[in-house]
Amino acid sequence: xxxxxxxxxxxxxxxxxxxxxxxxxxxxxxxxxxxxxxxxxxxxxxxxxxxxxxxxxxxxxxxxxxxxxxxxxxxxxxxxxxxxxxxxxxxxxxxxxxxxxxxxxxxxxxxxxxxxxxxxxxxxxxxxxxxxxxxxxxxxxxxxxxxxxxxxxxxxxxxxxxxxxxxxxxxxxxxxxxxxxxxxxxxxxxxxxxxxxxxxxxxxxxxxxx
Numbered sequence: 319x320x321x322x323x324x325x326x327x328x329x330x331x332x333x334x335x336x337x338x339x340x341x342x343x344x345x346x347x348x349x350x351x352x353x354x355x356x357x358x359x360x361x362x363x364x365x366x367x368x369x370x371x372x373x374x375x376x377x378x379x380x381x382x383x384x385x386x387x388x389x390x391x392x393x394x395x396x397x398x399x400x401x402x403x404x405x406x407x408x409x410x411x412x413x414x415x416x417x418x419x420x421x422x423x424x425x426x427x428x429x430x431x432x433x434x435x436x437x438x439x440x441x442x443x444x445x446x447x448x449x450x451x452x453x454x455x456x457x458x459x460x461x462x463x464x465x466x467x468x469x470x471x472x473x474x475x476x477x478x479x480x481x482x483x484x485x486x487x488x489x490x491x492x493x494x495x496x497x498x499x500x501x502x503x504x505x506x507x508x509x510x511x512x513x514x515x516x517x518x519x520x521x522x523x524x525x526x527x528x
Contacts, residue, residue, distance in 0.1 A: 472485055
């Protein structure tokens with residue numbers, strides 16, 4: 319599982335930016351759109367959209383690949399399979415055999431290759447392909463779904479947010495996609511509920527005294 323502590327920048331319906339770290343490369347791919355109602359978020363409809371996602375993802379900087387329109391279907395197919403598999407893991411429901419097959423097929427291809435530079439640094443090998451990218455993401459997903467954090471896959475606790483993440487924190491008590499987004503919204507709701515309860519209690523007491 320490729321790890322990073324940076325995350326991606328998302329925007330609320332009101333246009334406010336916030337950082338969301340889903341905890342794994344394969345879960346970052348889910349933010350590019352998906353089947354059904356998720357299609358309105360589609361960004362992998364052009365090679366430029368794929369390049370933008372690669373640049374924002376936790377893949378190491380400097381990855382250069384060439385993609386044609388015909389390559390994008392394979393990326394979207396893997397992503398759509400991952401949506402179902404990640405949700406099944408998060409909710410402890412059975413895995414869709416066809417999605418598992420799609421994942422395994424994607425992972426069977428050679429992944430992106432890395433090399434060491436003369437300066438002793440890690441770099442991507444030349445000739446990166448979309449097939450290699452798809453395989454790398456698929457292998458990351460297999461590592462996540464079958465590894466020690468498989469039981470830590472979760473859906474955001476907000477009733478109107480369905481972002482998926484893996485909780486890699488030591489206590490394992492992460493509830494929100496991001497504290498600055500859904501965590502803060504819940505704090506506001508809790509504060510208002512308590513204030514309303516206090517006001518209601520005060521009104522009841524005043525009425526009883528009167």
